[in-house]
Structure formats: C-alpha cells, structure tokens
Amino acid sequence: MKNLELEILEEYELLGEKRFRVKIKGTKIVLNVSAENNEEAIKKAKELIKKIRLDEVIDQYRIK
Numbered sequence: 001m002k003n004l005e006l007e008i009l010e011e012y013e014l015l016g017e018k019r020f021r022v023k024i025k026g027t028k029i030v031l032n033v034s035a036e037n038n039e040e041a042i043k044k045a046k047e048l049i050k051k052i053r054l055d056e057v058i059d060q061y062r063i064k
Contacts, residue, residue: 004049004058006042020045027061029054 005025012019020041022031031048035041049055 004046004055006045008038008041011038011041024049024058024061026063027058028063029058029061 007023007025008020009023009030010021012021017034018036019032019034020038022033022041022045023029024031031045033041033044033048035044049058
C-alpha cells in the first residue's frame with residue numbers, strides 16, 4: 001500500500017459504539033470506522049483502504 005497520511009477528524013459515539021472519522025490527507029475522502037482508540041482507528045482505516053483497493057486509484061482523487 002502506498003504511504004498514505006491519515007488524520008482523525010472526529011471521535012463520536014453512536015448506539016454505544018465508539019466511532020472515528022478518518023481523512024486521507026490530500027483528498028476529500030473520509031472513512032468512518034469503529035474502534036476503541038486512535039491507533040486502532042488508523043489501523044482499521046488502512047485495512048479498509050486495502051480491502052476496497054482504494055490505494056490503487058487514490059492518485060485520481062488527490063486535491064491539486
């Protein structure tokens with residue numbers, strides 16, 4: 001996977017579950033993941049990026 005920079009935008013609770021909004025820097029793409037802490041949220045976001053193969057086309061979504 002390409003070296004993508006991720007940043008946590010928001011942490012919130014929904015129906016008793018802790019969730020995070022994680023942004024891929026340099027894009028307008030925001031992923032929502034459930035996690036216990038910031039580190040787990042980043043890890044899950046990276047797994048999701050790989051699972052949906054977003055890392056293969058991410059350059060098309062970079063903000064110029």
